[in-house]
Amino acid sequence: MSRRSLGIAGFALAAVAVFLLPRFISDFRAQQFAYVGIYFIALLGLNLLTGITGQISLGHGAFMLIGGYTTAILISNQDPPLELAGHLFTNDMTDYWTIPIAGLVAGLAGFLFGFPALRLTGLYLALATFAVAVAAPAVVKKFDTFTGGGGGINLFDVEGRTGRSVTDPATFESTEGADVFGLHVASFNEWLYYLCWTVALVMFAAAWLLLRGRFGRSLRAVRDSELAAASSGVNLARYKTLAFGISAFYAGVAGSLLAIATTFVNPDTFPITLSIFLLVGVVVGGLGSLWPLVFGAIFIHFMQIEWAQRAEAVIPNFIPILGDIDTDLPGAPAVAFGVILILIMLAFPGGAAGLLRSLQSLAARGYGRVR
């Protein structure tokens, strides 16, 4: 089988597995894996910029913020209504349709940020993007008539929220279920899971198609040597700004889904730690890889639950080595997180993808195949 048909077969298999997974896991896990799907999308975007094009971003949470707020504002029904240039936002849209819009708005922001970023390399870019992510919540709080300020935007009871049909507005519990696009979903979490993973698979396929040809080659050339790339006719400015734009588009879509998933956004939904986690996720998945980023997404999500203490201890079940850590203490997961990050960089700089590659070549050598 050729490499391409192997890829397509693998993708189809993965799609079927993703579709069937909710049948085998609890409702709570379905919700968690929905979040994994969201992070997967964001990681695909950040990886395109940092792993493939070699431009460090410590501020991708800011693009997620833009996407999340785009969705939230478009479907919002605040009292008093949010307002921009005289327009009052009251139940303007349905959440599905805001997803691509959120992507486009964030993508445009990323594309524009790409221009000043052209003149920044390496550390300076890391610094500038870091500052963007730290400063973004302050900007949101300042323009509170448009963004709801520090109080945030509550989306639980707005008409545009499709997931409302599978949530009881009084008890916040999932209802008996409903049919969405002909598919019967049992609960809000299952609905969320299917939504996030449908988008994630589409975004993944798009990234794969985008990166396998000339475009992807040019981006990698920019990463490996700007000078060589430019001498081979790669327009550095165009490819870098495009990479920023596309990458931010992915982050915007992820942010939009995050807003739909949490049914509430405020500046703290997108803290600086989110941006840092995204970078961690890309490193854990493997810089420059595609599907192994799922591992990065799983890693950051299950770690983050602990960080924010939103759910009961998951880490000990998930990574048995860490079983001894008293996860009731605040900060324990952060320490584990930081230490694991440092150890990965010291021992497995290739992340999960690198580990898989070395296992693969080990297996290949074992079978005496010549590659």
Next chain:
Amino acid sequence: MSEFVQQVVAGLGSGAIYGALALALVLIHRATGVINFAQGEMAMFTTYIAWTLIENHGWSYWPAFVVTLVFAFVLGLGIQRVVIAPVSNASVLTIVIMTIGLVLTFNGLASLIWSGEIRAFPSPFPNETWQLGDVSISQQDLGTFAVVAVLVTLLWAFFQLTKVGLALRASALNPEASRLVGVRVGWMLAIGWGLAAMLGAVAGMLAAPTVFLDPNMMQAILIYAFAAAVLGGIDSPFGAVAGGLLLGVGLNLIGAYVDFVGADLRLPVALLIILVVLLVRPAGLFGKPVVRRV
């Protein structure tokens, strides 16, 4: 007018703190070409050490201050040896990720050991003001400024007048040649990290009485320090201190006189400064432009 002078003096106080942390960033950047994103978290962590000595062990302020500086020095030295040195030849991204790992580790450790609770931190200076005509000057701000001024002078003397200081400068300037004449460059870089951690500790201890002690206390200050370092020129120690003071005074004046910015938009203003300086004059106000041969 008197209000203006008062705002300037208050700005010098916070500016001295930004300058100290910016100087720490510059020391490391000059020596190893790395921006230490964990500088703020290390400063926060060492400030907690001082707090423990003062509150839990009943030490008085200045002995705790000195012991904390020693602790910070050892901490910085150790981190360079254990975490940074093994990847010193790796890509920028790898090193950035390492320092991000340190950010998470220290932030987590602090909340693990001392919990995330916000705590008061004592100040060595009385919470009173001096009257100069109709200008009242806070002794806090003046004291903060004086401590940083003394330390920066000491540090300058150390770099200029001692043999170790000479070796430190040599290793930063030309590691290969220094190695040839017998300077242990690896250890010099580690000492550089130690000194930077000390400066960070000073910044942390001076900032804590006003911003209060909690694991996230240095996040905003780190951004101001970045802005100060970039403004002054990321390779210029003098520029870092001057940039810090300029930024402290500037932000204070903008906050006081530009209603739209107020207290809420100080961070975005710092970001704007970082971006504008990097785009218009990447070497900063006091740095030398870098010429690169390709």
